[in-house]
Amino acid sequence: MSEPSPTQRLLDAADIERSIATALPGRRVVTSAPLSGGGFATVWSARLDDGADVVLKVAPRDDVPLLRYERDLIAAEGRYLRRLAAEAPEVRVPRVLHASPEFLVTERLPGRNLFEVQSGPAPVDDAPVRAAFGAELARVHRLTGDRFGYDAGRTSAPTWSAAFLAMIDDLLDDAADWHVETPAPAGRIRDLIIRHAGLLDGVRRPALLHFDGWDGNLLVADGRLTGFVDGERFLYGDPLLDFTSAALFRRIEDEPGHPFLQGYGEVRLDAPALRRLSLYRLHLYLLMTVEMPSRRITRQAHPERYERLAKLLDAELTELARPVPVDPGS
Numbered sequence: 001m002s003e004p005s006p007t008q009r010l011l012d013a014a015d016i017e018r019s020i021a022t023a024l025p026g027r028r029v030v031t032s033a034p035l036s037g038g039g040f041a042t043v044w045s046a047r048l049d050d051g052a053d054v055v056l057k058v059a060p061r062d063d064v065p066l067l068r069y070e071r072d073l074i075a076a077e078g079r080y081l082r083r084l085a086a087e088a089p090e091v092r093v094p095r096v097l098h099a100s101p102e103f104l105v106t107e108r109l110p111g112r113n114l115f116e117v118q119s120g121p122a123p124v125d126d127a128p129v130r131a132a133f134g135a136e137l138a139r140v141h142r143l144t145g146d147r148f149g150y151d152a153g154r155t156s157a158p159t160w161s162a163a164f165l166a167m168i169d170d171l172l173d174d175a176a177d178w179h180v181e182t183p184a185p186a187g188r189i190r191d192l193i194i195r196h197a198g199l200l201d202g203v204r205r206p207a208l209l210h211f212d213g214w215d216g217n218l219l220v221a222d223g224r225l226t227g228f229v230d231g232e233r234f235l236y237g238d239p240l241l242d243f244t245s246a247a248l249f250r251r252i253e254d255e256p257g258h259p260f261l262q263g264y265g266e267v268r269l270d271a272p273a274l275r276r277l278s279l280y281r282l283h284l285y286l287l288m289t290v291e292m293p294s295r296r297i298t299r300q301a302h303p304e305r306y307e308r309l310a311k312l313l314d315a316e317l318t319e320l321a322r323p324v325p326v327d328p329g330s
Helices: 013-023 073-087 114-119 127-140 160-178 186-195 239-245 259-264 271-290 303-320
Strands: 029-034 042-048 053-058 096-099 103-107 207-209 218-221 224-228 235-237
Touching (some): 013 042, 013 053, 013 103, 127 224, 160 186, 186 271, 186 303
């Protein structure tokens, strides 16, 4: 995008200094600069007078329209990072220095994001990075929630099928609110999810998920993973949901040698699991389609994005129309 998303506040160095003074009394900003790559929050880096490098992430203004699942995301990321720090401290995520609904301050991990590195003049061998990320997510997935879906009173349910359908319903309602044309009628999409309820409920443990593991959120230095960021979209559900963004726009099951899978460890990709992956790609591509107008991305200005997502969605809808495989664990 050539201009910021409407969800991103326009800040300057003085705003950053005031926020840091509020979050970290007694510490002063020496230098600061905006960080690019994201499309939701406003993100700046800052060096403090004690030599610490930090990241400030600021929530959208209260009057900015958001998708239903995007409410309270900055506070959510604080909860996600603090849970990992307390229960899985070996996982390489930033340490929280301050968290509130309006903004989050964390330490800045070393490195540049993998998307930038691979787009530059000297791309790295990314296989070790992806394998390391798979191992990291396997550790995250060991943690368990009380319910499926989002936390803190947001969309959730006692079963994975009910939570997943509610998440899809939120996106379909968002599509209606924003006048987004989906590649299939809402009723057809809902019916396909309902047809697979029994298969979804083969997932009985609400694992902690990251849900945004695309290359822009993996940090790399000297060809190795130094950590991963942007956990604000976390939820509880099927670990396979995290396999979709780790192989964005691809079918990870078609790449058995994919380094993410090698790093993650043992995972059974039987027929029911493959169908669940198809459901999760449907969810991700629907989300990426529905969010376009909220980011000021129009179909007319970015036809290639809309058409690509429409084609991917159609492929998953076709797959999901086939007979539902039997879950051997049911």
